[in-house]
Amino acid sequence: MFYLIGIGLGDAKDITVKGLEIVRKAEKVFLESYTSVLSVGKHVLEEFYGRELVIADRDLVELGSDEILSSALEKDVAMLVVGDPFGATTHVDLLVRAKQLGIPTKVVHNASIMNSIGCCGLQLYTFGETVSIPFWTETWKPDSFFEKICNNKQRGLHTLCLLDIKVKEPTWESMTKKKKEYLPPHFMTVAQAAQQLVEIIKIKNCPELSVTVDTLCIGVARVGSDDQIFKMCTLQEMTQVDLGPPLHSLVIVGTMHQIEKEYIENFAECGGAIK
Amino acid sequence: MFYLIGIGLGDAKDITVKGLEIVRKAEKVFLESYTSVLSVGKHVLEEFYGRELVIADRDLVELGSDEILSSALEKDVAMLVVGDPFGATTHVDLLVRAKQLGIPTKVVHNASIMNSIGCCGLQLYTFGETVSIPFWTETWKPDSFFEKICNNKQRGLHTLCLLDIKVKEPTWESMTKKKKEYLPPHFMTVAQAAQQLVEIIKIKNCPELSVTVDTLCIGVARVGSDDQIFKMCTLQEMTQVDLGPPLHSLVIVGTMHQIEKEYIENFAECGGAIK
Numbered sequence: 001m002f003y004l005i006g007i008g009l010g011d012a013k014d015i016t017v018k019g020l021e022i023v024r025k026a027e028k029v030f031l032e033s034y035t036s037v038l039s040v041g042k043h044v045l046e047e048f049y050g051r052e053l054v055i056a057d058r059d060l061v062e063l064g065s066d067e068i069l070s071s072a073l074e075k076d077v078a079m080l081v082v083g084d085p086f087g088a089t090t091h092v093d094l095l096v097r098a099k100q101l102g103i104p105t106k107v108v109h110n111a112s113i114m115n116s117i118g119c120c121g122l123q124l125y126t127f128g129e130t131v132s133i134p135f136w137t138e139t140w141k142p143d144s145f146f147e148k149i150c151n152n153k154q155r156g157l158h159t160l161c162l163l164d165i166k167v168k169e170p171t172w173e174s175m176t177k178k179k180k181e182y183l184p185p186h187f188m189t190v191a192q193a194a195q196q197l198v199e200i201i202k203i204k205n206c207p208e209l210s211v212t213v214d215t216l217c218i219g220v221a222r223v224g225s226d227d228q229i230f231k232m233c234t235l236q237e238m239t240q241v242d243l244g245p246p247l248h249s250l251v252i253v254g255t256m257h258q259i260e261k262e263y264i265e266n267f268a269e270c271g272g273a274i275k
Numbered sequence: 276m277f278y279l280i281g282i283g284l285g286d287a288k289d290i291t292v293k294g295l296e297i298v299r300k301a302e303k304v305f306l307e308s309y310t311s312v313l314s315v316g317k318h319v320l321e322e323f324y325g326r327e328l329v330i331a332d333r334d335l336v337e338l339g340s341d342e343i344l345s346s347a348l349e350k351d352v353a354m355l356v357v358g359d360p361f362g363a364t365t366h367v368d369l370l371v372r373a374k375q376l377g378i379p380t381k382v383v384h385n386a387s388i389m390n391s392i393g394c395c396g397l398q399l400y401t402f403g404e405t406v407s408i409p410f411w412t413e414t415w416k417p418d419s420f421f422e423k424i425c426n427n428k429q430r431g432l433h434t435l436c437l438l439d440i441k442v443k444e445p446t447w448e449s450m451t452k453k454k455k456e457y458l459p460p461h462f463m464t465v466a467q468a469a470q471q472l473v474e475i476i477k478i479k480n481c482p483e484l485s486v487t488v489d490t491l492c493i494g495v496a497r498v499g500s501d502d503q504i505f506k507m508c509t510l511q512e513m514t515q516v517d518l519g520p521p522l523h524s525l526v527i528v529g530t531m532h533q534i535e536k537e538y539i540e541n542f543a544e545c546g547g548a549i550k
Contacts, residue, residue: 006386008291008384008385009384010293010384011293012292013291013292013293013296014291014292014293014384015291015292016283016288016289016290016291016292016385017287017288017289017290017291017292017295018285018286018288018289020292021288084386084390084391084393085393086390086391086393086394086399087390087393087399089398089534092393092396092398092534092535092538093534095538095541095542096534096537096538096541099541099542100541107394109283109284109285109289109386109390109391109394109499110283110291110385110386111281111359111384111385111386111387111390112386112390114389114390114399114400115359115361115362115384115386115387115389115390116359116361116384118359118360118361118362118367119361119382119384121367123364123367124361124362124389124405125404125405125406125407125437126404127404127405128403128404129400129401129402129403129430129432130399130400130402131400132400151430155404155426157404162400224384259364259367259368259371260367262371263367263370263371266370266371266374266375267370267374
């Protein structure tokens with residue numbers, strides 16, 4: 001059996017009881033470590049679970065999945081995933097390959113940013129399409145996500161912006177080499193995301209945009225952890241906000257309802273004053 | 276302290292380890308029982324948690340919340356919620372009231388239909404706005420959700436349709452009486468939801484609708500449980516599909532990508548043949 005087990009967003013105790021039972025009895029347990037990032041170290045999980053975990057990095061998951069799956073034909077193999085297993089196509093792909101190899105599969109769900117973002121007080125059913133904001137480089141500055149945010153805003157919908165993370169990314173220089181060299185892990189902050197959005201707005205320079213530098217947004221950090229924090233201000237102001245360590249997400253606010261305002265006024269950092 | 280604890284979608288073991296620890300040490304634990312529905316009975320939870328639970332029905336949560344919160348000033352009080360705590364405005368409202376009473380609060384997240392719907396193979400970031408489909412009556416046939424589904428479809432986005440549940444709904448006749456009488460609990464099936472959508476399409480009778488009776492949809496039942504099931508067919512065909520016991524949800528498919536098709540072909544009931 002091949003198990004895909006979501007371990008949630010916070011710490012070791014966010015795994016479900018069902019998930020923990022599988023982890024403790026499985027023959028081998030992988031810890032997927034590149035589509036998202038743990039807020040606690042691998043050793044913290046190992047200590048709590050009472051067993052060894054094998055790090056599954058990008059190379060192993062994308063190129064060596066047969067190695068992971070082959071032993072699942074006869075034994076119980078589990079892969080732990082931050083958040084929920086259906087958060088990344090990589091995991092969906094693994095399930096398909098397992099099925100094609102005749103390996104039974106089972107998924108254990110957990111909280112992910114896609115539903116936990118409700119912690120900022122905005123109702124999940126008034127969110128539109130989710131977007132991803134990638135790190136810009138000198139020569140590569142995509143902005144297709146901006147149109148989606150505007151489409152949502154026009155319909156009064158909020159937009160969850162997932163911010164880029166770079167974990168075990170090979171350097172450009174080493175891409176064609178046998179021995180890859182990797183960039184240090186880095187994570188987009190709400191300030192960086194807001195800055196890219198402000199630049200897009202300035203380049204478009206169109207007075208009819210539904211999203212402007214004065215549009216309200218909510219920056220959230222470390223959702224699901226004890227030191228979770230969120231703050232609401234304009235996009236322009238968000239370029240100066242520091243929410244501390246990763247992971248960060250940014251929500252572009254659509255039309256707010258009374259209960260949403262009330263929650264934010266009560267729970268946002270710095271009062272979350274609504275203009 | 277007032278704890279709001281998500282218990283996920285499946286059975287007793289879907290609670291997180293963190294949630295279970297709070298449940299076992301709290302002074303009083305309520306089980307919210309009207310915004311969603313448990314797939315296992317209260318006694319199953321009580322046995323697994325090793326403690327007594329107090330059912331919090333609609334009247335208690337909406338009218339008697341002070342009773343719930345007052346004891347949280349000095350003691351630890353927890354409320355268990357099916358799925359994730361931020362799935363219903365009712366719970367957001369409880370957090371706001373607790374804050375205003377000076378009671379510290381803490382939320383323990385879990386999987387909810389809003390992210391677990393990924394189990395049908397469609398990628399969560401290609402879903403648009405979520406809609407709710409209510410039971411029609413003889414005289415009340417709202418259809419505003421249909422426009423939202425069409426808006427999503429035009430942009431290639433999938434739509435999660437949450438289907439109505441009626442738990443402890445007072446009968447019309449008893450609305451003004453002191454002693455309320457309640458309708459038996461009932462749950463909308465995917466066939467009923469598809470039937471209402473087909474009726475709307477026929478009434479609109481417009482050849483340019485982006486959603487027609489031939490639009491593909493996916494019916495899902497008992498997401499997160501061992502007997503979870505999903506099936507893809509046209510809306511017209513879905514009116515004849517029986518997915519068994521509740522809860523059901525319906526997804527109107529937008530534009531499918533290759534990995535989504537592959538997953539559905541491999542995992543949907545009856546092959547999930549894609550036309």
